[in-house]
Amino acid sequence: MAAVIPKNLPLIRTSTPALQFLRFRGKINIQRPKEPHYERARVIAVTQPKYPEPPKAGTCFRTRAERTQQQLENPYNEIIAREVRNWLDHSKLVAIFHLNSITADEIFRVRVQLHKQNLHLKSYGRKIIGQAVEGTRYEAILPLFHSNHCIIFSPDQQKISTLLKITRKVPQMVLLGGIVEKTLLSRNELMAYAQMPGLQAAQAQLVQTLNQAAGNLVQQLQAHQNSFVQVLDVHAKGEGKADAAAEEE
Amino acid sequence: MSVPFSGALRRSGGIVSAIGKQLKSVNLKGVKRITVQFDPFAENVKSTREFLFLLSTPKVAQTNPKCVVKSDIVCDRQPSCIKFALIDSAQEQAKVKEIRFNSDNLNTLELLQLCNRHVSSLAPVEEITNKVLTKAEKQKLGGGAGAGKKVTKKK
Numbered sequence: 001m002a003a004v005i006p007k008n009l010p011l012i013r014t015s016t017p018a019l020q021f022l023r024f025r026g027k028i029n030i031q032r033p034k035e036p037h038y039e040r041a042r043v044i045a046v047t048q049p050k051y052p053e054p055p056k057a058g059t060c061f062r063t064r065a066e067r068t069q070q071q072l073e074n075p076y077n078e079i080i081a082r083e084v085r086n087w088l089d090h091s092k093l094v095a096i097f098h099l100n101s102i103t104a105d106e107i108f109r110v111r112v113q114l115h116k117q118n119l120h121l122k123s124y125g126r127k128i129i130g131q132a133v134e135g136t137r138y139e140a141i142l143p144l145f146h147s148n149h150c151i152i153f154s155p156d157q158q159k160i161s162t163l164l165k166i167t168r169k170v171p172q173m174v175l176l177g178g179i180v181e182k183t184l185l186s187r188n189e190l191m192a193y194a195q196m197p198g199l200q201a202a203q204a205q206l207v208q209t210l211n212q213a214a215g216n217l218v219q220q221l222q223a224h225q226n227s228f229v230q231v232l233d234v235h236a237k238g239e240g241k242a243d244a245a246a247e248e249e
Numbered sequence: 250m251s252v253p254f255s256g257a258l259r260r261s262g263g264i265v266s267a268i269g270k271q272l273k274s275v276n277l278k279g280v281k282r283i284t285v286q287f288d289p290f291a292e293n294v295k296s297t298r299e300f301l302f303l304l305s306t307p308k309v310a311q312t313n314p315k316c317v318v319k320s321d322i323v324c325d326r327q328p329s330c331i332k333f334a335l336i337d338s339a340q341e342q343a344k345v346k347e348i349r350f351n352s353d354n355l356n357t358l359e360l361l362q363l364c365n366r367h368v369s370s371l372a373p374v375e376e377i378t379n380k381v382l383t384k385a386e387k388q389k390l391g392g393g394a395g396a397g398k399k400v401t402k403k404k
Contacts, residue, residue, distance in 0.1 A: 098289070098298060098320070100305035144289050147298035172305065174320045176289040186290070186324035 081132035091153035094179040100172040160194045271361035277313040278372035279339035286321040287329035297329040299357045339371040
């Protein structure tokens, strides 16, 4: 700039202004600025920028939350919802309990006992479970989660009796219902299911029932022969005893 | 011409503090046994479940350690109800054997209010058998006699 100003013309002498350094070594203050003088504050207030509002027609049908962008749904909720769906899909036994007031110590003890039997105790919020379960076949369990609750997952449905045994000792856990192999069961049905013998025993019972019809027929046909054989047995034993008695004499 | 003041000077703390306030005055001394019966798959059992939870808190349980809270889960869509079986002295006072709340259409705050009105009032009043006097109280009792003496001594 200084090079552009011509120096040969009269009255065009320039000189660099005296430089006064304001900052010397110390830290400058920007966190607690001084209140401006009234006049200066007035000028600043008047010269504040005003931005045009978006046209009302565009924001007419949006809710206040959308207009002011108040709360965004946390994407982490979706990840947890997916985890819940995963647990529900891959466990053969799901039991849902109402939880009364319980200390963390006690519930930890229960959690350890359950873990030793490969039963997993979990608890999620109602909103997340709603997100996970809405529109799927598990929608019917939603009313169980209105109050304090916990869920127990297990990949093996034979564990129902051990589960009931462990939770019977805990008075704060109240069984509400469960899902066994994709079938929703109420509390009474779940207890009845626990009383039932295992699958192999049930199959054996079925086989026995099926054989009973044919077996009955065979028994009726052989009835006379069997009774004849028994009578002969008794007669033979009686003769044998009489012989032994006669020999002794 | 001015209208006399009506209304509250302080703002209310909301339903949660109202529930907390009711909970502080719950007294189960007059109750032998509480049975809470509900169908978990019904629509409006939230208040019953919350009430059950609040009854199981240690502060409420401490008011009467002998009182048993039993929960009865049914699955035949019966309306939910809460039964309080009273002790003998409370039975004489109230002239009923047990008090029953049908909690289908009540919310948690209303349940607690009803409980305080009908059940906590039946708690037998405890008499203080032997009161241990603190040093300050002893001085107060005996100081009335010795105060005059002390004042003259100082002078």
